[in-house]
Amino acid sequence: MVMAVIRCDFAAETLELGTSMTVVLPEEGPTPPPVLYLLHGLSDDHSAWTRFTAIERYATDRGLAVVMPQVHRSFYANEAVGMRFWDFLSEELPATVDRFFKVSARREDTFVAGLSMGGYGAFKWALRQPHRFAAAASLSGALDLAYIQEFDLRPHIRGLVPRVFADRQVRGGDEDLLHLVKSVAPAELPRLFLRCGTEDVLLKQNERFVAAAQAAGVPVDAGFGPGEHVWQYWDDQIRNVLDWMLPKPV
Template sequence: MALFQCDFFSEKLGFSTGMSVILPQPSLAEVASRKEGTDYKYPVLYLLHGLSDDHTAWTRYTSIERYASSKGIAVVMPGVHRSFYADMEQGSRYWSFVSEELPLVARSFFPLSARREDNFVAGLSMGGYGAFKLGLHHPERFAAAASLSGALDVASRLQHPAFPYTDAGEFERLYGSVEKLKAGPSNLFNLLTSAAELPPEDQPRFYQCCGTEDHLYEDNLRFKAAMEESGLPLTYDEEPGMHEWGYWDRNIQRVLDWLPLSR
């Protein structure tokens, strides 16, 4: 595998940002066997970070590079700060960046497949929310989405006194108001019906896991129940565990095993 730290200018954000990218490294024999003039494109997992992390966190705290090596899959890890993958009410357009600009930029720099069946998204905590948001908003782009300890009930979670928002105005800068969040497209519960109305072959597969001692466990149970009621294809796993990297390191391996890789 090869690891790239890529710094680039984002037109959606209006400033320079970064992403970490893992690419399979073919052997010399594999390169020689490919027909001249053909471009090989790798399947890709967009892997999203949590609230207090950045685009380097997954490579620093897990063995994602080693795990992806046996799968022949590229991994793109963008940085979005504390944005909750939103076009902020008062701030930058992180949703537009991650949903529209990032895939185009990443494919322009690296040999990544644009085929739906080769595109997947996963994340932890805030990134688990972002992964399901991408899968539900864009089922035409992603074959599967996975949430590890996801903050899936954002409206309830952001009002919880134990949530680690140190600035009292941070929520308002993100969403404006609780009412606006609950009624809008950033509330994952509002997206389930339209996704469930798609033909089964057009619905992404979903994977959800959470530790039973995690402070987001009850949120995950609520969303699991809503997913099951919608009829969307969901694989759910739980086990003893807290909101920490040891749990995510174990479970990202399960996500990679679960992905419907077509080659």
């Protein structure tokens, strides 16, 4: 046990609201350590990854810091009628982490990953601010947000669309990963990794993103295998993400 786990309650200026993040820091290894921003899904908060997986343990051998923020049910967007979660994620959070903690700010040491809505968030962040990250990973990502806005009729989704988007059309804009992936020079992008279970309702969205990336000449390490939209799958797959992102030192 050579990690520290931190629960940090702080005032988010962009949100005008108190919020929390969970942070894992290595007690050994080089300083400042590399850092993974790890994003939660729709109904979760900052505590989910540490509660439903053993992420701290998986990060230990790599000397990897992990930062887990929370953004409610916002799709990591500036909500049309609500709070500016994109500004919070992409500007305030890294600045706050950099102010408080001794973690590396170098691109080659900085990673992002997430599950479901957080997989969408991870790829959106990587595509919009490719200079920040060495690599990004999406697990079971809700990657086709235009489809969700237009066609996903499940009540828990319909309820959030007006708040997040109001009349703003996702398709073709900068919330639309299938569009974004065409708009950046492939050479500037971080490495991308994608996994989705073949029993996952989001499977087709993942296939569409992979196709769009391929059409745009953007390489993605994509894999589809048995799996549902459940924490057991993410607990298994996050280990693969880390193996891919940052091999254990020999």
